[in-house]
Amino acid sequence: MATARLLSDIEVEKIPAVKAVFDDIRATRKSDFVNNFWRGLANDPVSLRRVWEQLKAVMVPESAIDPLTKEMIYIAVSTANGCSYCVHSHTAAARAKGMTDAQHGELVSIIGLAGQTNHLVTAMQIPLDPQFEVT
Structure with a gap:
């Protein structure tokens, strides 16, 4: 069982900072799927953005x-x-x-x-x- 609440897409739509990161995740991965790690981290929008930007910088570019x-x-x-x-x-x-x-x-x-x-x-x-x- 998770120790953090996993935000639904409906909840994400109400938090612009989280929605922006989720939109970027979807665009970067070319998929509508946003996995539970990001949904749990979305409880802290600042950490969500920071970790996503770090992951993108290391894992995505050639x-x-x-x-x-x-x-x-x-x-x-x-x-x-x-x-x-x-x-x-x-x-x-x-x-x-x-x-x-x-x-x-x-x-x-x-x-x-x-x-x-x-x-x-x-x-x-x-x-x-x-x-x-x-x-």
Whole structure:
């Protein structure tokens, strides 16, 4: 159960600042769908706009990292942070951007391996090799 009320489209229409962000979400994504994350965040219009603008600045423009890889990174970080909602939503986004079952399987294997080795190195408190220092 959500800890924040999820604003309906009728409620959003009555809050110009929220409506403007929702309109931009729809236009940017070329979809009428606005997911529950944004509906919950809409209770705070300032945060809604700030987070949406940050997401747009990182995830939307063409950059050195292609859109599918960005989504796969988001899945990995969301898994590490234990955010089931984000794992699901960004897996759907990655699939929409062409992620195959084979890529997803490999991604999950990498996430699992990284989690395991991260925990082992942390438990053993292994010192960093000087060769890995950024100079």
